[in-house]
Amino acid sequence: MNPSKTFNTQSAPHIPNNNTVAKVMLTVWLALIPAMIAHVFFFGTGIIIQLTLSIVFALGFEAMSLKLLNKPIKLFLKDYSAFVTGLLFALCISPVAPWWVSFIGMFFAIVVAKHLFGGLGQNIFNPAMVGFAVVLISFPQSMSIWLAPHEISPYAMSFLENLQAIFLNQFPASITFDTLTQATPLDSIKTGISQGFSQSEISSQPLFGDFGGLGWEWIANFYFLGGLFLIYKRIITWRVPAAVILTTIAFSLPFNIYDADHFIGPIQHLFSGGLMLAAFFIATDPTSGCSSHKGQLIFGAGVAIMIVLVREFGNFPDGVAFGVLLMNMAAPLIDKLTIPKAFGQQADE
Amino acid sequence: MVNNSNQINANHLHSFSGGLKLKHHKNDSLQNGLSRLTLPEKLYISLRINRGNIAKPIVNIGDRVLKGQIIAKPDTANGSYIHASSSGTVTAIEERTTASPDADISTVIEISTDGKDEWIKLIENNILEKIKTCTARNIIDAIHDGGLVGLGGAGFPTHLKYKSKDNEVHSIIDTLIINGAECEPYITCDEQLMIDYPDDLINGTLLLMKASGASQAVLAIEDQVGGIKTRLEHILKLRQIEKIVVIKVPTIYPAGGEKQLIKVLTGQEVPSGGLPLDLGIIVQNVGTIKALSDFVSRGQPLVERVVTVAGDCIGKAQNFITAIGTPINHLLQQAQCDFDATQRLVIGGPMMGYAMPDAAIGIDKTSNCILALSAKNTQQHGETMPCIRCGECVNVCPAELLPQQLHWYINGGNLEKAREHHLFDCIECGACAWVCPSQIKLVDYYRYAKSELKYLDYKREKSDIAQNRHEQREDRLLRLKNERAAKRKRTRRRSNDPDKMKLDLQATLDRVNAAKKSKTDNREQMNESK
Numbered sequence: 107m108n109p110s111k112t113f114n115t116q117s118a119p120h121i122p123n124n125n126t127v128a129k130v131m132l133t134v135w136l137a138l139i140p141a142m143i144a145h146v147f148f149f150g151t152g153i154i155i156q157l158t159l160s161i162v163f164a165l166g167f168e169a170m171s172l173k174l175l176n177k178p179i180k181l182f183l184k185d186y187s188a189f190v191t192g193l194l195f196a197l198c199i200s201p202v203a204p205w206w207v208s209f210i211g212m213f214f215a216i217v218v219a220k221h222l223f224g225g226l227g228q229n230i231f232n233p234a235m236v237g238f239a240v241v242l243i244s245f246p247q248s249m250s251i252w253l254a255p256h257e258i259s260p261y262a263m264s265f266l267e268n269l270q271a272i273f274l275n276q277f278p279a280s281i282t283f284d285t286l287t288q289a290t291p292l293d294s295i296k297t298g299i300s301q302g303f304s305q306s307e308i309s310s311q312p313l314f315g316d317f318g319g320l321g322w323e324w325i326a327n328f329y330f331l332g333g334l335f336l337i338y339k340r341i342i343t344w345r346v347p348a349a350v351i352l353t354t355i356a357f358s359l360p361f362n363i364y365d366a367d368h369f370i371g372p373i374q375h376l377f378s379g380g381l382m383l384a385a386f387f388i389a390t391d392p393t394s395g396c397s398s399h400k401g402q403l404i405f406g407a408g409v410a411i412m413i414v415l416v417r418e419f420g421n422f423p424d425g426v427a428f429g430v431l432l433m434n435m436a437a438p439l440i441d442k443l444t445i446p447k448a449f450g451q452q453a454d455e
Numbered sequence: 456m457v458n459n460s461n462q463i464n465a466n467h468l469h470s471f472s473g474g475l476k477l478k479h480h481k482n483d484s485l486q487n488g489l490s491r492l493t494l495p496e497k498l499y500i501s502l503r504i505n506r507g508n509i510a511k512p513i514v515n516i517g518d519r520v521l522k523g524q525i526i527a528k529p530d531t532a533n534g535s536y537i538h539a540s541s542s543g544t545v546t547a548i549e550e551r552t553t554a555s556p557d558a559d560i561s562t563v564i565e566i567s568t569d570g571k572d573e574w575i576k577l578i579e580n581n582i583l584e585k586i587k588t589c590t591a592r593n594i595i596d597a598i599h600d601g602g603l604v605g606l607g608g609a610g611f612p613t614h615l616k617y618k619s620k621d622n623e624v625h626s627i628i629d630t631l632i633i634n635g636a637e638c639e640p641y642i643t644c645d646e647q648l649m650i651d652y653p654d655d656l657i658n659g660t661l662l663l664m665k666a667s668g669a670s671q672a673v674l675a676i677e678d679q680v681g682g683i684k685t686r687l688e689h690i691l692k693l694r695q696i697e698k699i700v701v702i703k704v705p706t707i708y709p710a711g712g713e714k715q716l717i718k719v720l721t722g723q724e725v726p727s728g729g730l731p732l733d734l735g736i737i738v739q740n741v742g743t744i745k746a747l748s749d750f751v752s753r754g755q756p757l758v759e760r761v762v763t764v765a766g767d768c769i770g771k772a773q774n775f776i777t778a779i780g781t782p783i784n785h786l787l788q789q790a791q792c793d794f795d796a797t798q799r800l801v802i803g804g805p806m807m808g809y810a811m812p813d814a815a816i817g818i819d820k821t822s823n824c825i826l827a828l829s830a831k832n833t834q835q836h837g838e839t840m841p842c843i844r845c846g847e848c849v850n851v852c853p854a855e856l857l858p859q860q861l862h863w864y865i866n867g868g869n870l871e872k873a874r875e876h877h878l879f880d881c882i883e884c885g886a887c888a889w890v891c892p893s894q895i896k897l898v899d900y901y902r903y904a905k906s907e908l909k910y911l912d913y914k915r916e917k918s919d920i921a922q923n924r925h926e927q928r929e930d931r932l933l934r935l936k937n938e939r940a941a942k943r944k945r946t947r948r949r950s951n952d953p954d955k956m957k958l959d960l961q962a963t964l965d966r967v968n969a970a971k972k973s974k975t976d977n978r979e980q981m982n983e984s985k
Contacts, residue, residue: 112813113800114833115558117899119885120826121477121640121805122834125892127843181838227841227893340847392844397857399849441860448877449471449714449854450727 131186133341134387135193137332144328148255148321152201152268157193159205163212164192171221187226191215194234194387198380200252202271207248211237231434232394239427254288255321258312261286291319292379292423295370304367309374318377326382333386342390345399349406350385351376358414369418380426381413394434400444408433461630461721461735463673465702469722471715473853474707475886479679480640483772484765489647491776492789494541494568498780499817501553502527503561504534505610512564518545523575523756526564535612536602539566540758540778542573554802554822556809563817577754585751586661591624594666601750602757606742607634608803610821613743617666624668631669632720632738633660635676636704638711639804642824644761645741647774649683652745653690659744660699662751667737671698675716678703708806709884713738715853727880757820764790768797768827780817783825787814792827799833801826806885840893848887848897854880858887858897865904873904
């Protein structure tokens, strides 16, 4: 025994918990794996290439920004936040989008939306959605070309053919471009309605499944399951997803009842496009969202209302990015107006 | 406003929001039971009572003191006595590190023990008789004389709790809550007391009910605790005491926090900035009650307490009856501590305790637990990451605050904003810092902001006083000036009246002549005397 030994005097708490930002991010990744597998199943291996591209670009821009800003590179790369940004971005774009889409998207996501605003935890806007909105507005053509789900596609592209499509913009010669690719279900609805077709006529096309788009609805199911896993792991709370889903139903239902031919039904809304992904993985981004519990409900509701409005009345087929970004802007104000009553405070204060 | 009907029903408990489920680590020390620690060669008795309250020594170096003798008295009404915890000689009175929050430096009396452990003359009483005959005043005096402070942590002098603002006995208390919910991991000293001294506990509770005027008492324990409830209820039944009930509360950290415990039992929230008193409740720690019982029945003041020694570097974790002032070293040795492996030495629990810089520090009345933790079992704060606002701290905060928002405000120097977000309702339980994935030492930020704001308030108060004084002075000068002006005006008005003027003039002339005359007379007298 050494009686004069001195000890570490850090402040409490003393026992370890070992929760880290990296663990949070990796759990998000884990929760996305089933949806990714479903994506590969329905739309082929293109998504794997897109994921790889986005993640590589995301990490590259992250490292570059950190270096330029003189921040510790290794420490921040290990938090996996850029990795998750890349992941979410890739899941939003077409599996055969050209390679430069993710390059530009990630530049705006990581360099502009994240690091120019101060880096991890300081971004006002969700980086993946900023990247996605930029490419969506700039290259609507490239963004709207989707593959047909394999059940109705006459041809399954091999991995190599996917690579050729993404990097060289060369599609298999043996089959026409139009049969290979297909508009997204939401796109088809938008064009269908503008051409005078009714909702039921449109959704009887082979592109549609039981609730939403064929294939899409399954991916949405897996996003839902992954989201439940995140709630179980306490990475997110139920508030934002519940607000998004319930508001979507509540807000779209009156339109649908009023005129079922021209307005999308609530179920179709939920299982199409990026809504499920947004509800559980994007609108739940804590950094750019609301922190008070009441604020989270308002935030989720706002996202859902924007999505429905864009889909029904806007020029773009889907409104996930716009809904999230708009609410990101409103988040600080919402937080300010929804400071919760603390323990022992009078409720009317 | 006092609600005089705190309804407490074991079948209808409430809950507080947030909280954590932690590993208990309680069996390690409980399985080895309670034993009396051998007397150390030297006792280091800290004169720090609680924050800002330090007693003044009334003994000198070289004095022989007896166990139980008062060696320091408070110099304000907000203090309590400090007694020698064994017999021996005072060998030093100096400033040293104490076992207090942040290892404060404070006056310490060092006693070299003589091994006789000789008591002062003790007055024994039949406690059951006492319970029947004594008045509330008697008990409060006993609490004062016994040097009792809250043994649960803060060390608040107990007698102050039982007096109202005008120094009277309370008339608004209906419920006494005995806090046996040791919610922090490892600590078992209260549970050990409840196991070994159930009768003392009940006697002490009866005394405090009398002192407070409470009509009911609730002994709250955590539901992970074993057979204590059955045993206590058995004794209560035998003694036909119905006004004390034992209630198990869910084991969620920090269920033993005063405000949280009241919420769980009564469903009421102590108002922000208020006290349990505002709800007609007094909360008292188990250890304090045992100490009161000891003093009333045997005349022994608070000179020893039960201390849990535990942690993964302790060979034999155990509860020890320990003399106040016993150096941590001595306790660690008895508990077979592996000093080389110990990386952190904590006084108190792992969530709110304070790391001590070395082991040559004497325990004080509030030291409920000593933890020796290895690096493996300690929160290692590597690199703190920025806050990602994940909100997990919001989910666990028992005070229903927005910890991450507070952190942003404090980090940005916007302390007033933090106050607006109810910073002062933070109980510093550490739940937020524990769950934080960015490993931000959140509680440190809150402590800093609180003390900074208190300082700013103090400064503002002082400058307000100064400004007030300045304004009053200005007012006074103005008033005097006006009064003078008015007076001058009055004289001038008088001088407009010619008759009066003549009279005034005559009077003045008379006065001048008289003065002249007396002057000349004086001079003549002086010349004569020359």
